[in-house]
Amino acid sequence: xxxxxxxxxxxxxxxxxxxxxxxxxxxxxxxxxxxxxxxxxxxxxxxxxxxxxxxxxxxxxxxxxxxxxxxxxxxxxxxxxxxxxxxxxxxxxxxxxxxxxxxxxxxxxxxxxxxxxxxxxxxxxxxxxxxxxxxxxxxxxxxxxxxxxxxxxxxxxxxxxxxxxxxxxxxxxxxxxxxxxxxxxxxxxxxxxxxxxxxxxxxxxxxxxxxxxxxxxxxxxxxxxxxxxxxxxxxxxxxxxxxxxxxxxxxxxxxxxxxxxxxxxxxxxxxxxxxxxxxxxxxxxxxxxxxxxxxxxxxxxxxxxxxxxxxxxxxxxxxxxxxxxxxxxxxxxxxxxxxxxxxxxxxxxxxxxxxxxxxxxxxxxxxxxxxxxxxxxxxxxxxxxxxxxxxxxxxxxxxxxxxxxxxxxxxxxxxxxxxxxxxxxxxxxxxxxxxxxxxxx
Numbered sequence: 085x086x087x088x089x090x091x092x093x094x095x096x097x098x099x100x101x102x103x104x105x106x107x108x109x110x111x112x113x114x115x116x117x118x119x120x121x122x123x124x125x126x127x128x129x130x131x132x133x134x135x136x137x138x139x140x141x142x143x144x145x146x147x148x149x150x151x152x153x154x155x156x157x158x159x160x161x162x163x164x165x166x167x168x169x170x171x172x173x174x175x176x177x178x179x180x181x182x183x184x185x186x187x188x189x190x191x192x193x194x195x196x197x198x199x200x201x202x203x204x205x206x207x208x209x210x211x212x213x214x215x216x217x218x219x220x221x222x223x224x225x226x227x228x229x230x231x232x233x234x235x236x237x238x239x240x241x242x243x244x245x246x247x248x249x250x251x252x253x254x255x256x257x258x259x260x261x262x263x264x265x266x267x268x269x270x271x272x273x274x275x276x277x278x279x280x281x282x283x284x285x286x287x288x289x290x291x292x293x294x295x296x297x298x299x300x301x302x303x304x305x306x307x308x309x310x311x312x313x314x315x316x317x318x319x320x321x322x323x324x325x326x327x328x329x330x331x332x333x334x335x336x337x338x339x340x341x342x343x344x345x346x347x348x349x350x351x352x353x354x355x356x357x358x359x360x361x362x363x364x365x366x367x368x369x370x371x372x373x374x375x376x377x378x379x380x381x382x383x384x385x386x387x388x389x390x391x392x393x394x395x396x397x398x399x400x401x402x403x404x405x406x407x408x409x410x411x412x413x414x415x416x417x418x419x420x421x422x423x424x425x426x427x428x429x430x431x432x433x434x435x436x437x438x439x440x441x442x443x444x445x446x447x448x449x450x451x452x453x454x455x456x457x458x459x460x461x462x463x464x465x466x467x468x469x470x471x472x473x474x475x476x477x478x479x480x481x482x483x484x485x486x487x488x489x490x491x492x493x494x495x496x497x498x499x500x501x502x503x504x505x506x507x508x509x510x511x512x513x514x515x516x517x518x519x520x521x522x523x524x525x
Contacts, residue, residue: 238264248388251438270314278323296345322362
């Protein structure tokens, strides 16, 4: 019997059809390499139920690309953009319900044959282990675009301004830019412009000479001098005091600077990267940030996406952090429950990846069950809100259908008149009739 991976909705009718076709079924609800037979060539995904597309999206991205995916849907779902997008991106073929055994057998047979050919003539790419939460594995197209941008920009010496919300990994982007550049063997010096002590900022950045001020008992190089031959990363540049912006601008224009108490102008060969979560355009309008400095820093802009804009990565990131922190604390790595996956995918993540790390780390330590649940992640209320939202949608749909039926009854089946009662166009009325499967008698 041929092995067949099964995911999504479980249906007795489908199981009987597949048994007659001599397939050995292996059900999976999340990616587990150990549960997938080594000779498996097909995966049949039944999407005839709602609210599983996010989990299925993650699952198929983990599968060996040589496994062909067949999708089973209801005909009405062909109007669902999420479903059709999924089919276009991942499916080799699809079938619609009601199940036609002959059509399904041909579809599975063709998919099986082609997949086996691919497995015969291709070798899988080796898996690259990643045990560092600071360098997570990412699969979303949004992040792939970001990495492609980094690859193009890194070899140049053009100043880069990295923009994004807190917790989106701006420093990781800066680090990657440095490591992918010709300066990778030089120093990478980070300056947090929002955390330097008031009154010592100039000294920290440009250095000072012995005796320049009380407590200056020796010469000290500043961050700019320390970065000579490498990269200087100015984090939170939007918080840099106005008086220091002038000195930084001079260095960016001429490559020259003066240390505190020094009488000799110094120079340094550095690449400048900067990052901020501040709206610099607004800061310029308010006079808090210099326009000329902005143009010097903003050679190229790289935007780091919010976590909610890269939902395809969330489950993978969470599982990676579970492995990392379970190993760090000497604990058994536990899988995410279905409720946890739902909650992770539906939470807006205002704190981005940093918040995800904190929630997962806390859950790893406190979880006392076989699986990590939404409650362990302190996201249990998300599931409640989701059910409320679904209930509201059901109520809205029921009310809409009832209004259509009443209007048709009052108008004695005349669509144009019924549409006028509801103050909608005839075309909209027909569309809603189709949506709710209402027929004129």
